[in-house]
Amino acid sequence: MTSSEIFSIITFVYGLATLLYVFSWIFKKPLPGKIATAVTIVAVLGNLTGIILRWIESYQMGIGHAPLSNLYESLIFFAMTIALTHLFIEYRYKLRFVGMVASPIPLLAMAYASLPKVNDAIQPLIPALQSNWLITHVMTCFVGYAAFAIAFGISIMFLLKPSEGGAPSGIVSRIPDFDILDDLTHQMVMFGFLFLSIGIITGAVWANQAWGRYWGWDPKETWSLITWLIYASLLHARLMRDWKGKKIAVLSCVGFLAVIFTYFGVNLLPGLHSYQ
């Protein structure tokens, strides 16, 4: 089996996990939720196998490099980090509802990667990318993005939940307490902030190695800084008494929009980082 075949199967496995999470949520049944977790574990393992296989395939082609060098490969890695992060939260906080918001994201990422306009060929590395920093830089950035993505999902839940006093109705009423959501958002943002910081820093050190400047205000660099500044504001806004709950959730959504733009939108602007 080739890595691309594995990836197309995995896309469906992620889809199945999402369905199960939604099913367990709507019908309030714990069993499908447990199965969903197991299916997600399978998907992550498959995803990892695919990545390793693609790595090996690149060596067989004589252009060996870690599969983190173009949009296709980054989407696949992104899917895996999100699924892993959400499994970690499930395990650590015993909160299965996170699967509701987290599991569609790997599905979307994998589905997007399989669009014909995304080039899935294993390409040789151009000179600028031939560095050990590539792996550290891309990995840390994407772990950060994954945490922010989950924080985004939880914030959406926060905003959807009717405020206290409102008559609880339907599935919306099953959203956990505001405190839990707020706290989880904060945890995820802190986690993401640390990794985004490391990602930006490794990028800067790499740029200094390769081009002799650690910061050049290239659009991608600048947008990652913008993202970082928005989350820094969020962390500080929490320290002000009147900035609890809803406003933080909105900031977390704005932050994630910045993440998305840093990831995809920057390709519309000129610069070194644009993935072809």
Next chain:
Amino acid sequence: MTKSSNTDDSAHQLWNFFASVKLSVVILLSLAMTSIIGTIIPQNESPMLYHQKFSEGLFKLFNTLDIFDMYHSWWFRFLLCMLTVNIIVCSINRLSSTWKIIFPKKPSFNINRFRKAKNRQQWSAAGSVEQVKDVTSPWLSKRFNRFTVESSENGYLLFGEKNRWTRLGIYAVHLSIILMIAGGMVGSLFGFDGFVNIPEGESVDSILRRNNQPEVKLNFKIKCDDFDLTLYESGLPKEYRSSLSLIRNDQIIIQKNIIVNDPLRFEGINIFQSSYGKIPSTETIPVNKFTVTITEKASGLIYNKKAAIETPIEMPGNSGTLVVVDFRRSIPYHGIDMPNAFLCRMDNRNGEPEHFIIPADSPRFDVMRKGDFIISINNVEFKDVVPEIQYYTGLQVTKDPGVPIVYVGFLFMIIGCYVTFFMFHQKLCIEISTDRGKTAVTVSGISEKNKPGMNAIIRRLSKQLQKLT
């Protein structure tokens, strides 16, 4: 009210203004929003391009606001300055109280705060109060670096505390921002960022800078001994490699092959492989000299003239000039490849210049042209060199004494964030008391920063302790 207290008052207000977290949120968001501008409007392009892109009014406005180089504009620097002052004032403001928490004169535990903690876990143990104390004490003192036992009215109070120092983490984070800004400033004041193109085999000792800044003179020469370009089969570049020698006083001080991710560093100056290019060769003509034979049809007179490429030849009788423009190893001519041919141009006194070709050593060829003269080219001296493609290497040359400061900032940022986010100051109390003949054990903990984390710790701890007692 006296005047001095007035100024005291406004100084105080100013201090409080800069100490506020609200201000920092405003500054951080302003930096984020203004930074967007520079990613939409390309920075540091030539003024010509901006003139084309924007209307006159817009151009003037952008120009006065330094939008075309906004990250170095006065107002962006002003925001960074505000951020720095904000961080410094805020940190000073809080440091004394943090310091008192970390290094208290007399460490004390307030039992009432523990009794109010929501995470209290309680159970009754089998042994006596003494026994429970003796079992739990060594266990607890191993896990907490400050540990005290106090006796209470009806039993014992065991207090544990750890990670008090982690409250300093946030100062490391904020200090890191100041270090990065300071390092950036040192770099822009005492460093430079320039570029230079060196043809293979040649050397330079001065570096061009962007934005019309003056050249930088180096105290050594950079010589490009060789440049190599390797391609993948697909034609994409695989590696650019320059062999460089640094030369001072006619002596080679250092030699190195540099590639894109592996620069040459010498005396604080960094030389990076950045680009490359081909030099248009001046030696495309592999012939030096030849003889042009002109036969005048009317008189039958023959003129032989020594000639070379691009040197005009006067035609007999002032009838114009002939220029042999170029030589080609092969020219397609009526479906065949004609070898060794010359491209010629005849400038007549009046009228259009006439273009035609003459193959070497073919005296009758030009008869076909039906001109007043028959031209042929003989005695061609071929210069037997195949011109090699000559490359120049494009080097980025930088000096940035601020880098170590920035890197220390990076380290502080990562360590500080980790400590602040994932470690926290924990205080824990175990109350052991007799309660109607039984021994009651109560565990509770306090953490200002991470209540859920503390709750989890208490839950885990009390489970383990229950097994012990």
